Amino acid sequence: MQLDGDRCPACRASRLKTSSVVASDMPAGYEIEIKECGACGFAWQWPPQRDLEASIQHAKTRYTAPQNSEYYKSDKRERVALEQVLFVESLTHRLGSLLDVGAGDGTFVKVAASRGWSAAGLDPAAPEEIIGNPSIRQTTLDNLGAEEFFDLVTLWDVIEHLDRPLDVLREAVEHVKPGGWLVVETGNFQSMDRVKAGSTWWAYAADHRWYFAPPVVEKMLTSLGLINIKCGDRVLRPGWQGNKQASAPWLGKHIKTALARPHHAAREFHGYMQEWAAKDKWPLWGGLSIFNMVGQRRL
Numbered sequence: 649m650q651l652d653g654d655r656c657p658a659c660r661a662s663r664l665k666t667s668s669v670v671a672s673d674m675p676a677g678y679e680i681e682i683k684e685c686g687a688c689g690f691a692w693q694w695p696p697q698r699d700l701e702a703s704i705q706h707a708k709t710r711y712t713a714p715q716n717s718e719y720y721k722s723d724k725r726e727r728v729a730l731e732q733v734l735f736v737e738s739l740t741h742r743l744g745s746l747l748d749v750g751a752g753d754g755t756f757v758k759v760a761a762s763r764g765w766s767a768a769g770l771d772p773a774a775p776e777e778i779i780g781n782p783s784i785r786q787t788t789l790d791n792l793g794a795e796e797f798f799d800l801v802t803l804w805d806v807i808e809h810l811d812r813p814l815d816v817l818r819e820a821v822e823h824v825k826p827g828g829w830l831v832v833e834t835g836n837f838q839s840m841d842r843v844k845a846g847s848t849w850w851a852y853a854a855d856h857r858w859y860f861a862p863p864v865v866e867k868m869l870t871s872l873g874l875i876n877i878k879c880g881d882r883v884l885r886p887g888w889q890g891n892k893q894a895s896a897p898w899l900g901k902h903i904k905t906a907l908a909r910p911h912h913a914a915r916e917f918h919g920y921m922q923e924w925a926a927k928d929k930w931p932l933w934g935g936l937s938i939f940n941m942v943g944q945r946r947l
């Protein structure tokens with residue numbers, strides 16, 4: 649799977665729509681271009697803003713300057729990690745070994761270990777201050793020993809940053825024990841959240857190369873030979889659990905905006921109709937602004 653300006657990287661269709669959107673990880677108002685496939689609905693950044701090395705450097709600065717973003721505050725990330733650990737425990741029904749790929753500063757690994765998991769992580773952008781912690785390695789999957797297997801391999805909010813997401817998922821599956829699980833989480837392009845936010849959706853970012861949705865990730869996991877693939881039914885964020893099913897758009901909000909700004913009335917009506925269309929297109933996952941998908945390796 650490679651970024652492409654002419655064909656969909658997921659299904660190879662050439663009917664693409666281009667839009668300008670606002671990157672949330674850049675100075676205010678900075679725009680990037682997004683391609684969206686008319687056939688399968690997958691979306692990606694084109695032209696790419698960064699190469700992989702630039703992304704790693706960017707990730708390093710984010711962890712060493714945590715005050716720059718709400719997302720990187722450590723107490724918040726610990727609460728998110730706990731939601732994620734409880735979710736994987738509901739999947740496996742027992743504690744075992746896990747590997748967190750793209751572990752960042754190791755918050756998920758730390759929280760999992762505190763609950764009794766034998767937890768390890770790797771990330772080429774792991775901050776210098778945690779190097780020396782044997783559970784976090786500053787490296788990538790291709791440097792992992794072929795004999796290292798885990799009951800669970802997790803990639804939380806990682807695949808959208810990768811330049812070769814399918815190749816990395818393939819490498820990840822090679823380290824899942826037979827009967828173990830692969831867990832992937834990412835933002836949902838096919839969500840009411842994205843449609844409502846228009847060009848200022850939170851997930852649009854210079855560092856996000858891909859904008860996934862459950863059907864595309866399901867195809868990827870199927871192509872890797874995983875079984876029992878399923879999409880989680882809620883967003884793994886404290887107090888932000890959402891509904892898997894998209895709820896009906898609320899006309900009141902649009903009327904209020906249109907009355908306040910009459911010259912935007914046509915745009916408000918268009919937005920309202922788009923929300924209805926989204927609800928019809930993605931009834932089973934449109935309510936999830938972030939989704940997780942799991943698949944099991946055959947015994």
Ligand SMILES: [Zn+2]
Nearest residue numbers: 656659685688
């Ligand atoms: Zn496509």
